[in-house]
Every structure is written in structure tokens, then in C-alpha cells.
């Protein structure tokens with residue numbers, strides 16, 4: 001089979017570069033596609049094209065209902081191509097086909113439809129409240145920002161892109177999108193569908209290439225008014241620093257170390273199943289993963305042995321086989337880092353009760369495979385309990401009281417997600433309210449509908465994506481006052497100062 005080639009997309013043109021990179025299937029190491037490797041010059045061209053598109057005003061003055069129709073047409077096109085694109089996503093980043101269908105494609109389509117609906121109902125311009133003591137009449141406006149840079153990670157390439165490009169375009173901005181260097185294909189397919197749906201040239205640009213220089217140049221570019229970033233906390237901090245000189249708007253969706261609290265009255269089978277779903281979904285590469293399981297000491301032994309048995313029964317293998325539960329991680333380098341972290345925990349005295357290595361068998365000789373892994377007897381100050389591992393690795397800690405469980409859950413630099421398992425809903429909700437995290441799932445996990453704000457507290461990020469006010473993050477607030485009194489221009493100010 002021929003390996004397809006993808007150019008990048010700037011100013012409505014598919015443009016090739018002198019340099020290409022080859023994407024390889026994380027499951028087999030075989031080539032999936034070659035992609036143009038953009039440079040800082042492509043970033044400059046893309047920002048200039050987006051700025052020109054914004055300046056000509058066509059898109060931002062397009063009625064919101066018409067913008068919504070274009071976004072909906074793209075959602076429809078993705079839905080028509082859902083199976084083909086799910087396979088492409090699985091081959092590109094190793095997600096299991098069930099995950100690609102539902103989380104990568106299905107949720108992205110839902111995101112786009114939600115933002116199209118929002119565009120239609122959003123108050124872009126409304127009469128303001130009374131301006132007393134000023135005699136003027138007020139108008140409240142939300143205006144698009146201008147050029148938005150969207151920088152996205154490898155783990156949810158399309159879903160995260162839809163969470164940024166959807167609201168940015170719905171609000172009338174122009175976008176320069178920088179996908180991750182390992183997973184740019186769905187972003188390019190998305191651009192193809194926006195082009196087919198009639199999005200004006202320059203309004204959406206996709207520059208493929210490495211984090212440095214492409215992402216770094218984009219996040220410091222003076223022509224950009226906002227960076228919407230999803231990725232690691234380390235790079236997020238660099239983006240924040242790079243944004244200071246231009247005082248641009250920034251939203252950051254960063255890493256996590258989600259605590260998953262099993263309350264003493266939890267159903268063992270449901271909680272064991274849920275704990276594995278929380279951490280293993282998307283091959284252990286979800287920012288909101290529940291990677292720290294907190295269990296009551298008196299139930300720990302039973303939980304750990306049930307977890308080990310259930311984890312060992314997960315099917316690891318071909319991502320395109322619908323029976324597969326767990327595929328590979330993104331790169332060999334990442335696999336080795338994860339395995340080294342597990343070895344470090346073992347050396348520190350933790351018990352690796354399931355997995356901890358590469359699965360046995362010929363097919364696992366190539367690709368980036370890791371067994372589903374459960375590490376018990378972990379101290380709360382150990383590295384594996386504190387830092388994001390970003391792989392199929394569950395760490396289990398014990399607690400003696402619910403107070404202690406809450407304290408352990410909050411004893412982290414992160415604050416993205418958490419979970420609580422228990423039969424008594426009032427008690428579970430009480431615990432959920434005490435956890436410092438942007439999202440808390442009771443008796444479930446990965447519940448991330450577009451209508452609810454997605455994002456984290458503390459070092460998990462800045463701002464939220466999705467939710468009913470999602471377009472606020474892609475618009476500036478502005479008011480216009482109109483003085484219809486016919487009086488002198490300084491009337492209001494003098495009246496105020498003189499108290500008359």
C-alpha cells in the first residue's frame with residue numbers, strides 16, 4: 001500500500017515543505033503517512049493569512065447562523081467518514097478502534113455541533129442595563145479576538161482540536177492550528193472538511209511540525225491574540241512565559257494526577273472495573289485519567305487482588321480489533337520512560353502486582369507495548385504517586401479515614417479530575433465537593449460532555465473549555481455608550497463630580 005503524503009494548509013492552499021516526517025503506527029512501527037514538516041516561516045505565513053482574513057472582516061461579520069451552518073456541515077462530513085477516520089486515528093496514535101469511534105470521532109462531532117448551536121444563541125450584541133447616573137444608553141458586545149493559536153497534544157488529537165477550533169470559529173476568529181508532530185492527520189482532515197464546507201481562505205490554517213520551533217514561534221508571535229494550549233504542564237508554563245510580552249489571552253489544559261477514592265461502602269466489582277476504566281482508557285493516555293486509587297486500609301487486600309486479576313484479563317493487542325481493550329503508547333521513548341518509572345517504584349519497595357513490562361509474544365517485539373500495570377503499596381510522597389506517568393499504570397494507596405482520603409486526594413500540584421465510588425450518594429457527594437479538581441466523577445469516569453466546563457485547578461491549567469459560556473474565552477467584552485440627551489459631552493462626568 002502506498003504511504004499517503006499530507007502537505008500543510010496555509011491561506012487556503014495545500015503547501016508542501018522541503019522537509020517531511022514519517023508517521024509510524026505505534027502498534028507495528030510501520031509507516032502510516034508522510035507529513036510536511038513546517039518551519040517558523042510557515043508560521044509567519046499562516047499568522048499573516050489569518051490576520052488578513054480577520055482584517056477583511058468577512059468571517060467575523062458573517063451572521064452567526066451562517067457560521068454555525070458551516071461548522072455543522074463539517075460535523076456531518078466527519079460523521080459520514082466516521083469509520084474511515086476512526087481507523088486512521090487508531091493507526092496514527094494507537095487508540096483502540098472502540099475508543100477512536102466514540103471518544104475521538106464521536107465526541108469531536110458532538111463538540112462541533114454544540115459550538116454551532118452556541119453561535120446561534122450567543123449574545124454577540126445586546127442592549128445593556130441602565131447606565132445611571134450617566135445619561136447614555138449602553139450596548140454590550142462580545143467581539144472575536146482576532147488570530148487564535150491552537151496547540152494540541154498527541155493523545156486526543158481531534159477531540160482537543162474540536163474543543164478549540166469549534167468555539168474559535170463559532171465566535172468569528174481566525175485560527176492557526178498546530179497539531180502534535182506525532183498525530184497531525186486528523187487536524188489536516190478537519191481542515192479539508194472546512195475547506196469543502198466553504199470556510200473562507202485564511203480563516204483556518206494548519207502548520208504541522210515540531211513543538212520547537214513551530215509551536216514555540218507561534219506562541220510568541222506578536223500577531224496572535226490568544227493561545228489555546230493543551231499539553232504537558234511543563235510546556236504550558238513555557239507558553240505562559242512566551243505570552244507575557246504580547247499580553248495575549250491564554251487558556252491552558254495541562255496534566256493531571258487524578259485521585260480515585262473508593263469509599264468504605266463501595267461495591268467492589270463496580271469500583272474495580274471503574275478504577276481500571278479510569279486509568280487504562282485511551283491506553284492510559286488521558287489527561288483526566290484516574291491514576292491514583294485510594295482504598296480504605298481494611299479493604300485494601302481484597303481490592304488489590306481483584307484489581308490485579310481484572311487488569312491481567314484486559315486484552316492487549318491490535319488496536320483495530322474491536323475486542324482489544326488496550327493498545328500501545330505513542331512512542332518507544334515514552335514506553336521506556338513509563339517502564340523506568342515502574343522500575344523505580346519497585347526499587348523503592350512498591351509491589352508491582354500486575355504487569356510492569358512488555359507483553360510476551362511475537363507481535364509485541366515491534367511497537368510500543370506495555371502490560372496493564374498495577375502498583376500497590378505506594379507511598380504518597382513517591383514519584384509514581386506524584387508525577388503524571390501517562391501510561392496504563394495504576395498506583396494504589398491506602399487510607400485510614402475519609403478525612404485522610406480527601407487530604408491525600410488534594411495533596412498534589414494538579415487539580416484536573418477526581419472520582420468517588422460509594423453506595424451512599426450523599427456521602428460520595430460530600431467528598432466530591434471537598435476535592436480541589438475541575439471535574440469530579442461519582443461512580444463513573446471520563447464523563448466529559450461539551451455542555452460542561454472541561455479543565456483543571458492549580459497546575460492543571462488556566463480557564464475552561466466547553467460549557468455554556470465557552471465562547472467567552474474566544475471573545476473580548478466591549479461596551480458602547482450612546483448619549484442621546486443632546487446635552488454637553490461632559491454632562492455625565494460633571495453631574496457625578498458635583499453630585500447634582
Ligand code: NAD
Nearest residue numbers: 152153154179180211215216231232235253254255256287
Ligand atoms: P506536550 O506538551 O509535549 O505537547 C503538546 C503540544 O505542544 C504539541 O503540539 C507539541 O508539539 C507542542 N509543543 C512542544 N513544545 C512546545 C513549545 N516549547 N512551545 C509551544 N508548543 C510546544 O504534550 P503531549 O506529550 O503531546 O501530551 C501529553 C500531555 O498533555 C499530558 O501531560 C496530558 O495530561 C496533557 N493533556 C491535557 C489535557 C487537558 O485537557 N487538560 C488533554 C489532553 C492532554
